[in-house]
Amino acid sequence: MQAPSVGGVMLPRGKGETVRLSRGASLTDFAEKINANPASLVQVMLNLGEMVTATQSVPDETLLLLGEEMNYVVQIVSPEEEDRELLESFDIEFGEDEGDDQAMLPRPPVVTVMGHVDHGKTRLLDAIRKTNVIEGEAGGITQHIGAYQAATEVNDQERKLTFIDTPGHEAFTAMRARGAKSTDIAILVVAANDGVMPQTVEALNHAKAAEVPIVVAVNKIDVEGADPTKVRGQLTEYGLVAEEYGGDTMFVDISAKQGENIDSLLEAVVLTADAALDLRANPEQDAQGLAIEAHLDRGRGAVATVLVQRGTLRVGDTMVVGDAYGRVRAMLDDKGEQIKEAGPATPVLVLGLTNVPGAGDNFLVVDEDRTARQIAEKRAARERNAAFAKRTRRVSLEDLDKVLKAGQVQQLNLIIKGDASGSVEALESSLMQLDVGEEVDLRILHRGVGAVTETDIDLATGSDAIVIGFNVRAEGRATQMADREGVDVRYYSVIYKVIEEIEAALKGMLKPEYEEIELGTAEIREIFRSSKLGNIAGVLIRSGEVRRNTKARLLRDGKVVAENLNIEGLRRFKDDVTEIREGFEGGINLGSYNDIKIDDTIATYEMREKPRS
Template sequence: MQAPSVGGVMLPRGNGETVRLSRGASLTDFAEKINANPASLVAVMMNLGEMVTATQSVSDETLQLLADEMNYTVQIVSPEEEDRELLEGFDIEFGEDEGGEEFLLPRPPVVTVMGHVDHGKTRLLDAIRKTNVVAGEAGGITQGIGAYQVGTEVNGEDRKITFIDTPGHEAFTAMRARGAKSTDIAILVVAANDGVMPQTIEALNHAKAAGVPIVVAVNKIDVEGADPVKVRGQLTEFGLVAEEYGGDTMFVDISAKQGLHIDSLLEAVVLTADASLDLRANPEQDAQGIAIESHLDRGRGAVATVLVQRGTLRVGDTMVVGDAYGRVRAMLDDKGNNIEEAGPSTPVLVLGLTNVPGAGDNFLVVDEDRTARQIAEKRAARERNANFAKRVRRVSLEDLDSVLKAGLVQELNLIIKGDSSGAVEALESSLLQLDVGEEVDIRVLHRGVGAVTESDISLAMGSDAIVIGYNVRAVGRAAQMADREGVDVRYYSVIYQAIEEIEAALKGLLKPEYEEVELGTAEIREIFRSSKLGNIAGVLVRSGEVKRNTKARLLRDGKVIAENLTISGLRRFKDDVTEIREGFEGGINLGSFNDIKIDDVIATYEMREKPRA
């Protein structure tokens, strides 16, 4: 019924009815639901002390405030429900195998390796794949996410197993949780010399919450002080009872470093799958699955590692992954070979998407390009509205403590850029979970894959945000703009350093003693081969000056390719020199590092002591 509201504005009053709205809805959306004039809702908000336009995306709290004033109950639709309703509008069912039992065929189990940091998860996968992954990781911690398929023989039969390589540090809690949800079996790695640790319990809880069977790999049995029996006793307290003790959990003693009993572990995974799970899928329907990882490749554009969960994905199919879509131009398996099709439980690298999707986004194959574009655009618009609804307020980590005490800001705004979507999402999730009390909120205004750009700096300027670059840098005019406008841009190569520094700043404990100062950048124009010195980069110094014996990093398309390099040789024509200034050409030798390409950028820097405030 109609009743006068505050200020004499006539509008319908509710009787506690529930109004369903999507994230980032506007007052106009609310007005349509209750058959009211949007202008009247604007007036109500003004009387409540909030200046909001009719078409502006507003926060959930604002919608709740308005609903309470008008005696309605607001229900904000979750992202999962939004997506399900969106796909229903296109007559698409996601997450179900089509047809009856006769269409379902056996598929390989999908396995996630979990456990405490440094207990040997990556080395185990290394032993299984017989490749070297650990050597290329910062701090020995898995920084990227991939998926791999291996074969093993069980009872004379060839069987396949798909492994999802989720990062191992505690920073990746959300990634590990999602990994458990997309997998059939979890391998819990426990070091025989350390025993059960905090992250072991955390990983165990994720696996239990997802309802997946667990196989325990007791690693490092070759290390001094190893006690596999103790590990079995400790895990009994958490409900994992070994088969030899009358339980139903398979324990396998292994040494990933020595390659001991790896076959026994793979056999245990297959036997557990056969005993506990009915792993079947319909390979004939349109493919559906999940994106494990995605990134922007300089030569190939947006690429995504996807895990097919049902159906068969073929080259030429039109697929939509999150808010990205495209026709599959090519597919590569985990060994880098081109393949034409991928069935259930097969991980593949897909080329041909319009942009980089998020890790964990669902993918599906549709009949027409137009349908894929419409689904992707609606998803993107929905996410954009949700982001617009977030309130924004510029501040650096050093002065955050004083600003908080002065009451000038109650939230820390962040912009996160990284080299892969999985790492960006994991970093965002970990930062949002920091427990820093009720005085301050962390808000991620934007996250993305690729170098820090001018638009990122512009957003940071308008919202007092701090930019975090994870394995990427600000390039060209973006770096100059950040310096000119005083935007705080932080660079990290190991993810927990970012988390520790942000947490320290929020708690007022950040007192850096040293800061990194960029000395100069040089663009590689030519490469000369020397039998004595290796590769020598012919460069043009773009900014500042390049000095001999200073530290350097190599950037390729804005991404950090190598850290902790040293300018070991510097030449102008045939003369050895100590420095080359901006605008001049010269030759640079990076010591034993030879992986350089034309258009790469060598950025030199030094650590300078910073006076404490």
């Protein structure tokens, strides 16, 4: 029935009914739910001081505001609920073990190594799997989540363990939290010489939130100043009481560098798992699990590291991972060897996906390619709408005038490209948390995995965006195109450098950094007087080369007597030259500066912009 008008628009008013809407829904979606005309809702939003089109994805708060005005209770469906409803529409149950008790067989525990940066997490994994990944990490900080399998002997029986390696820097909190959710047991690494640090507490809180048992590895016991007892005392304050103090947490003193007590640590993990958890899964059902990491490989295309949580994944299976899908062409284990199938708690690298999924996306095996494609497309559309809604800058009619005035709202547009989806996601999450006041706005127009392409440069050109390449470079003609269009492409390999510089840019502080590069030194052997040019120094080039029109300083007895001079004239015999190399003689004119003496040294240099690491 038609009710009184809302803001002068005749609309069916609600009676407090609940309207369920997904993230990034439009006014058209709302109108369909309440059987109203979308144009009328646009008018209502205008009356409320919001400019929104009928098909535009709008933020959650806008939908809630509209619902309140229309006397409806708007319920925004969570991403997990949306996904569950989507899978139910295809008659698929995710996260459920099929079969009776007899079908459940023991599986290895999944272990996450957590702790403060530089306390030896990567070194510990290094010692466990006897390989060396730490040298490949920029700045000694782990950049991606990886998954590896190890074995140990407990009570004369070989037991397997699966390790998830989470990044150590605080900017990767989102990934670390996800790592904890996908795990059975957490190893908390604490350095015996440093003790409990801020990120140790942060990691501990993630593990507790995920309700997983914790085993503490007290590392660096071989380092001077190591005090394992102090670590035990500190962690007691956070509810982790060592067994020897009457608690139930196993503490193991180790040295990852020396490989000391690693077996004892693995044994402690297995014993904790046996005591606290019932780790079983059905290996016979269709495989389900989690994408740990994903990236674009030049030779193989989109590849994803997945952790099989239940069932068995086989080559040839059709799988859907987040908004990617495909038939499994090949699988590689953590040693890089091809395998045909992977059972519960096994990490594998999967080839054959259509695109790069996100770190933390769930995966499942389905019967038909068509089903996989439909699920992936619906997930992609849902994520796209949610992203559009998040990007929308809400401008009310009251402050529209101010916003349009040049210089009142500064906006920094970014395009992020990275080598792996986990890094890109963590980088975006960290950047969006930067708080530099209301006058500055940060927008991430696009993020993706792979090299910086011409399409990215096109988008940057049209929107005055800065392109960030994280562990990737521009490919093909993209570099020349960026130079031609004047697009700023910045390359980084360590995540906190990006955060520091973007924060500085948002605050208007980021200026090019220059460093002084010494070009050459010349010793004055003789002085020639010229009525036209003043004093000319006859020199011998002692090191490097001296070039015309570069900066110079004059040194006398090792002390600087004149700064900011210019090499205005350079001669070899009677010829003007542009440079003179080491070991040769020549004449130098310093312009109007004439206070030179024999045995003085002319040091030339230039200021070069420092490349960003």
